[in-house]
Amino acid sequence: MSLTDSLSAGCIFLGLMFFAAGTIGLLRFPDVYTRLHALTKADNLGLGFVVVGLIFQGPGWLAVAKLLLIWVLALISSATACYLVAHSALRTGIRPEKRR
């Protein structure tokens, strides 16, 4: 495999690790807020690494710019959605779990 291919594979693999971690967090964490925490890691960093990996494969600057734009838009959307879920959960009275 050429250098770009192995770099791509490495980055995408890292991204997959973050997605896996986010999913495990979603399944195992006790309440809404910690789960949101896990999910946004998956969204931001996982997608970021996948995008970086794909950038190495990109056929030109335009494709790279589009990929980065996708990542930025996903960042904005997931941040807003995370806030909305947390705000609505707080308003309906769901309290964070206090277990030490």
Added chain:
Amino acid sequence: MIELPSVFDGLLSLSLVLLAWFALHSKDLFLGIVLFVMFGILVAVAWLRLHAPDIALTEVALGAGLTGALFLGTLGRTEVVRRDRGQGLPGGRHLLTTVLVSGLGIVLCVITARLAAGGGGMGDLVRVRLEESGVENPVTAVILNFRGYDTLFEIGVLFLALLGAHALHQAAGASTESLRLPRDSMLVIFVHIMTPVLILTAAYLVWVGDHRPGGAFQAGAILGGAGVIILLAGVPVSLRVDHFRLRLVGVLGFAVFLVTGTCLMVNGRFLEYPVAHVKWLLLVVELACALSIGFILSSLFAACASLLHPSGERGGRRD
């Protein structure tokens, strides 16, 4: 040696079946809707695997995005009614349904197997006559030119759906003056950032639909999404049905399509595009259709979600 793509396809198909099953059988309606949205996303991936990016774009925007929003909006208006365990379909009907649905599934599998073996289809015919259509994307050529009648009637049906939704909305007693929501500042900022991006993306999709995956329906779906988040953010918009400009946007797609087709009758038959000008005519029709579809989808969401909750609350769920 089993190839990796086949493994992926197999897992994808299995996930689709499982998701559909769980979505239909979940006791919690909210969970069912979430599973349905996931199902839509995986179906879009399936379309990609079948080399149909246009359909994948539409599926993800409409099936996973807008339909999810419509379902959630409707869910907010419903109440949970406890049902006795004993109720359900009588045994005979259950069996009949199973037999019919399985029969349909088997027929579909047989048809698909025959298609995969390279049986017929119009792909070659479309490819041969692609230059006449004025566009380079075969999907757009088929939708807007070769099978223009179908699309014309689809836009007409969408327009009828808009009328129906407005009629119901008014009947429910909700005011069409404006949908007032508590303004959530974060969501307003999000709308401020995203609306120009979405409009630009929709315009790009209409333009690029000529030679790459894209087109009027995809652009319309994105505009519909923009409308939905504008409504959810509580930005005061007036949705008066008799507002002339709104009526104009709603009917624009159908009208432009119809008028174009009729004007073309001067030199030929209905919707027979002259080869010299077909590219620009199609662009005009696509633009009008995209605007209409976007408006109709947003109105459908407004009508069915009826964001007027008595307590002023709304479910801040992920769209």
